[in-house]
Amino acid sequence: MQNTYRLVIDCPDQTGLVAAVSQFLTDHGANILEANHHTDLQLQRFFMRHEIEADSVQLSHKAFVDAFSKIAQAYDMRWTLNNSDTKAKVALLASKESHCLIDVLHRWHTGELQCDIPCIIANHEKMREYADWYKVPFHYIDFSDKKVAFAEIERLLDHYQIDLTVLARFMQIVPDYLCQKLAGKAINIHHSFLPSFAGAKPYQQAYERGVKLIGATCHYVTTDLDEGPIIEQEVLRISHSDSSLDMVRKGKRCEVNALANGIRYHLQDRVIIHQNKTVVFA
Amino acid sequence: MQNTYRLVIDCPDQTGLVAAVSQFLTDHGANILEANHHTDLQLQRFFMRHEIEADSVQLSHKAFVDAFSKIAQAYDMRWTLNNSDTKAKVALLASKESHCLIDVLHRWHTGELQCDIPCIIANHEKMREYADWYKVPFHYIDFSDKKVAFAEIERLLDHYQIDLTVLARFMQIVPDYLCQKLAGKAINIHHSFLPSFAGAKPYQQAYERGVKLIGATCHYVTTDLDEGPIIEQEVLRISHSDSSLDMVRKGKRCEVNALANGIRYHLQDRVIIHQNKTVVFA
Amino acid sequence: MQNTYRLVIDCPDQTGLVAAVSQFLTDHGANILEANHHTDLQLQRFFMRHEIEADSVQLSHKAFVDAFSKIAQAYDMRWTLNNSDTKAKVALLASKESHCLIDVLHRWHTGELQCDIPCIIANHEKMREYADWYKVPFHYIDFSDKKVAFAEIERLLDHYQIDLTVLARFMQIVPDYLCQKLAGKAINIHHSFLPSFAGAKPYQQAYERGVKLIGATCHYVTTDLDEGPIIEQEVLRISHSDSSLDMVRKGKRCEVNALANGIRYHLQDRVIIHQNKTVVFA
Amino acid sequence: MQNTYRLVIDCPDQTGLVAAVSQFLTDHGANILEANHHTDLQLQRFFMRHEIEADSVQLSHKAFVDAFSKIAQAYDMRWTLNNSDTKAKVALLASKESHCLIDVLHRWHTGELQCDIPCIIANHEKMREYADWYKVPFHYIDFSDKKVAFAEIERLLDHYQIDLTVLARFMQIVPDYLCQKLAGKAINIHHSFLPSFAGAKPYQQAYERGVKLIGATCHYVTTDLDEGPIIEQEVLRISHSDSSLDMVRKGKRCEVNALANGIRYHLQDRVIIHQNKTVVFA
Missing domain, CATH: 3.30.70.260 (ACT domain)
Structure with missing residues (x-):
């Protein structure tokens, strides 16, 4: 490069x-x-x-x-x-769904995403095996006390001097003070075509409304849940014949692609946030 | 055929x-x-x-x-x-935007949509020229009194023994009694990817939220505005560089395609409504 | 504007x-x-x-x-x-398929395509009714002698001082001398995803090969048939369950959209031809 | 399940x-x-x-x-x-590009692809690390003598009683006798939208032709190179502003998705080959 x-x-x-x-x-x-x-x-x-x-x-x-x-x-x-030689330090936060984590790691490993990944933080131990294989330090966080958990996350982000925090299906609501601290430096992937189906269980919401396309949205984290500036969105067609497994599979495909694009655009300084929107020089 | x-x-x-x-x-x-x-x-x-x-x-x-x-x-x-030999009688209701009306008429004229179109009803006179060219009776409705206007529309639908009422960007809220009468027999095109941006000015809403895809939704009319069973949805990618004219142009493309598919599926008996969703054997 | x-x-x-x-x-x-x-x-x-x-x-x-x-x-x-105030003069050449002709005329009529259309030229009389409605002079060309026919077309293009010639499913092979004269000023729509299925009957070719997407290509006319610089391409998914009528319907949708974009890009000076490729500032 | x-x-x-x-x-x-x-x-x-x-x-x-x-x-x-309880035995053949191999392994590991993967065969040693992590036996094949190499591959496929052979960007031309032996039981991913750009260096061919969409095709292997029955195709839009790295990145996305769908359809008995085409009950 x-x-x-x-x-x-x-x-x-x-x-x-x-x-x-x-x-x-x-x-x-x-x-x-x-x-x-x-x-x-x-x-x-x-x-x-x-x-x-x-x-x-x-x-x-x-x-x-x-x-x-x-x-x-x-x-x-x-x-x-x-x-471009000064690589951003990216922290990956995950829960128990591995597809986004794995996809980002693979793109990083093969050089598509130009960054350093000094740590993976998760509230499930099963993510450790992926971290180990990619030789990335892994930190398990116990979420029995959320306040303590987020304090520890903040400490880790500081310790590793993280430039970009990626919520790779992290599934925990980040407290306001941390959202503010990470403003413009934290990216989330939400598994719906926002603003439709914000909040919990978007696939279930999509199923109940009977929409004909399923989607995912990559956006910056703000204190308003699922309301931050959108960087990228993806959709795929679904029909009555798609089972819930099919919907999840198609949804995952939307998620990994929207997230990978969102991270890449950010790392390549292609995104400018203005008010609650983005200009993306893709 | x-x-x-x-x-x-x-x-x-x-x-x-x-x-x-x-x-x-x-x-x-x-x-x-x-x-x-x-x-x-x-x-x-x-x-x-x-x-x-x-x-x-x-x-x-x-x-x-x-x-x-x-x-x-x-x-x-x-x-x-x-x-299939017994063609459905379709009424087209329009306002001042002509793209959906024209598109449906052309597909009907060229045989893609197998139906009869015994009348076009509009609250703007400028739609008359299209009706005339396609030799379809045109009824202008004065909306200065909405109650009178909808009574007249109902009379026309009865008079022509209409099987399917298509709101081709009609832009007037159909009263509940008429929604109920036309249940499963009236199709609307909404210019957003529902459930996002229901109600008025969806393009403006989409612009303000900064979404990266624009869409349209074809659905059955129910008493809950923009909440009826969805038949078809279309989306197109947009970016910061799209002007409001570009968004309208792309939106129109979504609208005509979603509406044409929705009408065709209905006319070919490919849609089964169950509760608030559809099975579409496309 | x-x-x-x-x-x-x-x-x-x-x-x-x-x-x-x-x-x-x-x-x-x-x-x-x-x-x-x-x-x-x-x-x-x-x-x-x-x-x-x-x-x-x-x-x-x-x-x-x-x-x-x-x-x-x-x-x-x-x-x-x-x-932008100096509108390009566009000639539309058509045969017996009306969908591209109609679509371009409608976009022109509603102001989406900013140009003048001083004439429509066709080798089928049935296109006249569209020309009449849009009040565009119509010229029927008898193709029993192709040499004479193209001489007459050339005369008309000169007479109307045409800036852009659009082959809206014209289906006649333009002779080399005329391709050269119109270099960079004539646009064709081919009903396949080029370079696949160049030449005659692309839908039939696509059906026989069993492809899973059908397409259309808008390109500049050159002396190498279907080999000119590509401006725009569109595709739609097909499956075994699509009848030949379905394929034609989906293909038409690709055609009108690729052609409309191609013409608009050209009219707005968004296309730069270099060697056999284009830069399109869409 | x-x-x-x-x-x-x-x-x-x-x-x-x-x-x-x-x-x-x-x-x-x-x-x-x-x-x-x-x-x-x-x-x-x-x-x-x-x-x-x-x-x-x-x-x-x-x-x-x-x-x-x-x-x-x-x-x-x-x-x-x-x-469905009798899982097919799938062999993965790879060369030096890892994206398809990794993607298939991940989908298998997470249960999306229901099969056994008893072996990975490659002509590059660097694929071994992926095999090791997923605990799949790895066989390096020396291709200095192609005849010997394919004899060894055939022996391995027999030994492991392989039901489906997946060429995950294998980049070696399979000899006719083996194509015939594996008829209907070997799937290839080709990195173009076939029939465009068959053979070597499809991205380079696509770049030179100046197409506006890039694609990938998943098809059954036959003795006619890149001519077998197509199961699935994917495309993505490209423009002049896409670098060769961008094209490769987008192409990879098409490849992994077309291949994953192709394999899944095959494993779920959703594909029927008839003559040189497929019926896919997706």
């Missing part, structure tokens, strides 16, 4: 903005591998992502940040500059 | 049921063109549809009904026997 | 390119509504499209072209600047 | 066929969990699958076979009766 800088910006829409950024990049010899722009005409807001060959720029990460800060200030930008 | 009988049955699941029906059909020389079975194991209920070459059976429609009634009674069946 | 300029560029990839274009646009006060970039790393070629609010630029179309020509030359650009 | 009998039949279409089978099942008290019928009107051939609660039938497998043989003979049936 080539080392790249990812410059991600959003700011009020203004004439001259793109020219200023482009001129900056040109002045520093940047070879742009991918560029994405989006103007939200309703919000009068501009979103932009550049992926730049790191070696083409005669700037260290720090020097780049310093140099760009002036432009950023002039245009009132929210912005980040990440280096 | 070949003339066919469509024998559609649902009843409590019982051993011997299929054998009894099959033996009856064999005894009358029925050439079966298509057969579909479904057992709902949870409800212990059986659903079945046969499409039979009419000429192969030495029975008039009336004689068939009489002969089959004994079996039907023995197994406590809800059942219908329709003849 | 807002009046916009669409500046579409492709050229060898070079540092400074985006800065130069952006600075030019900033200098003339351009309000950019939409911007798309693509770098083909393998070809070292850059593709770019800007949609600009026309009123924001203090330049007539001619003045814009003159001013931009210097940059264009400096970077060896292929480029176009179109004004 | 409930123990079931799967009675799968195809034969010339004849009146009385369904009645005869249904009466037989009724006479033996069969509780039918799922029934599927299909009549190919063109071929005048009938296809049927019943899934029956084993405990409801007062017949051992052998007694069932004996009793049913008379009906089978009378109607010239090809037929099988399998018991």
Whole structure:
């Protein structure tokens, strides 16, 4: 993998903005591998992502940040500059369903997901065998006292200096204080096409309503359960002839694909959260 | 088109049921063109549809009904026997959006939808030009008094002996008494993936929630608005880069396809309503 | 609809390119509504499209072209600047299948496709009724002598100063000289997922091969039959239970959607042809 | 999982066929969990699958076979009766791409695929770690001499009494004699939407042709490379902005899903091969 800088910006829409950024990049010899722009005409807001060959720029990460800060200030930008060589540290939280955990681990193992996975945290011991095989430290958390359990999770996330927390079918409601601490840095997979069937037992809800498509939603965690900014959604067609096992199988397929895309977009700095929505430069 | 009988049955699941029906059909020389079975194991209920070459059976429609009634009674069946030559009379109700109306008319005109369309009813005059071209009687209804308006609609449906009422983006809430009268005989198209975004302005709701797929739902009309049994749903992927015009365009595509399938399934006796869900032998 | 300029560029990839274009646009006060970039790393070629609010630029179309020509030359650009107010003239060529013709006409009539349609040309008289309703001049062409027929078509395209020729299931092989004359300005819809089932009777071929998805391909016309640059493709799932009528129905749905997208992308200057492929800024 | 009998039949279409089978099942008290019928009107051939609660039938497998043989003979049936408790023995053949192998193993491990996997055979040592984790015997085959290699594979398939051989991206052309021996009992996954891009490097072919959808095809192995009866196909949309890594990632998703469905349909006796096509009672 080539080392790249990812410059991600959003700011009020203004004439001259793109020219200023482009001129900056040109002045520093940047070879742009991918560029994405989006103007939200309703919000009068501009979103932009550049992926730049790191070696083409005669700037260290720090020097780049310093140099760009002036432009950023002039245009009132929210912005980040990440280096693809600096891998994010991702914690996986699981319960007793293994399909999402396994899928993420495999994509990580084969290099599709570029990150470090320093720990797996679960409230079921049976996830340990997967952690062991992938040689990832495993932490079992006893949930008999939820308050204690989440304190321990928070401690682990701090200890491992986690950048992204992935709730891979974790099935426990994260307390508000932790949601707030992890804002924009925690991703959940919900097994329905939100906003339909939020909350518990979405497959059962889907079965009872008699919908003809089943889905999954990958979204950022917020204090409003299942209401966070959506990153990715997947659906598959179902019919009366699908048994509950068929629905679960199709649902799992939606889940793993929505989650894998959601994580990848986040890790590649392709997602910009604005208010309760996302711009995803897929 | 070949003339066919469509024998559609649902009843409590019982051993011997299929054998009894099959033996009856064999005894009358029925050439079966298509057969579909479904057992709902949870409800212990059986659903079945046969499409039979009419000429192969030495029975008039009336004689068939009489002969089959004994079996039907023995197994406590809800059942219908329709003849494909007896076309259903379909009324189209429209407002000011023409895409669903036009699409249904074109599919009817080209023979994809096998029915008669004796009238188009609308609360906007601009739909008249489409009615005229397709040589379908057009009735403009003034909605300044809704009660009067729906009384007139009911009168027209009676007058034309309508079998199926299609709300092709009709945008008016049908009063309860009329919903009840038309139970199982009125189809609506809602421009969202229900149960998400029921009620008014579903595209606006979808935009605000930031969903990544847009959809449409074809369902039977009931007194609970947008809560009736779902026949068909369609979705298309959207992203931040889709303008509101793009969303409308993609939404329309979902609508026309969900509605066309829904109507066709109904006209071909492929839908069995049970409680608030459907079995669709697509 | 807002009046916009669409500046579409492709050229060898070079540092400074985006800065130069952006600075030019900033200098003339351009309000950019939409911007798309693509770098083909393998070809070292850059593709770019800007949609600009026309009123924001203090330049007539001619003045814009003159001013931009210097940059264009400096970077060896292929480029176009179109004004959304200058509608393309589109000719529709049809045979005896009406679904694509009707669909395009309806989208045009309702404003989804922004163009003029000065003529419909067909080798079947039955298309005339659609032309009449939409008040588009209709030309029947007798194909008993193909050479004469295509000469007449060419004469009509010239006469109406056609910008885009759409083969809406035209089913006649366009002679090489005319393909060359219309290069990049003629779109065909083929009723298969190309490169599978090129040539005659694709549905029959699909049936015989037993594929599980049926499709349609919208592509530019070239002298190699069904080998031109692909703009859009659609597929739908089929199964053994789909009759030949079902396959045709599903195929038609693929056709109208692929064709409508292909035409719209072309009319909005979203397609850049490079060698035998397209970049589509959808 | 409930123990079931799967009675799968195809034969010339004849009146009385369904009645005869249904009466037989009724006479033996069969509780039918799922029934599927299909009549190919063109071929005048009938296809049927019943899934029956084993405990409801007062017949051992052998007694069932004996009793049913008379009906089978009378109607010239090809037929099988399998018991869900008798698990098929599946051999997985892999090369150096692990995604299909891993996916099948995980679905087997979690019970989605009901079979035994007595061995994994590969021409790359790196697959051994997956085999070890899942505790499946692993056989490395040296392909320096292909003739010897395939003789060894054949020996292993015989030794393990393999019922289904799955080429999970095996990338070696199976010799004709072995294709014939494994007819209807070997499944391949090809990484394109066949018949497009048969043979080597389908992703490269797809890239060069500029198609807008990428796919995968699961089919039975025959002596004609990539020409066997298709069981399942999957596609995903691609665009110019997809890198070759993106194409591979999307392609893999198509592959694992098409392969998993193909294997499951086969293991559940849902596939009937007729000539070069399949009926799949999905």
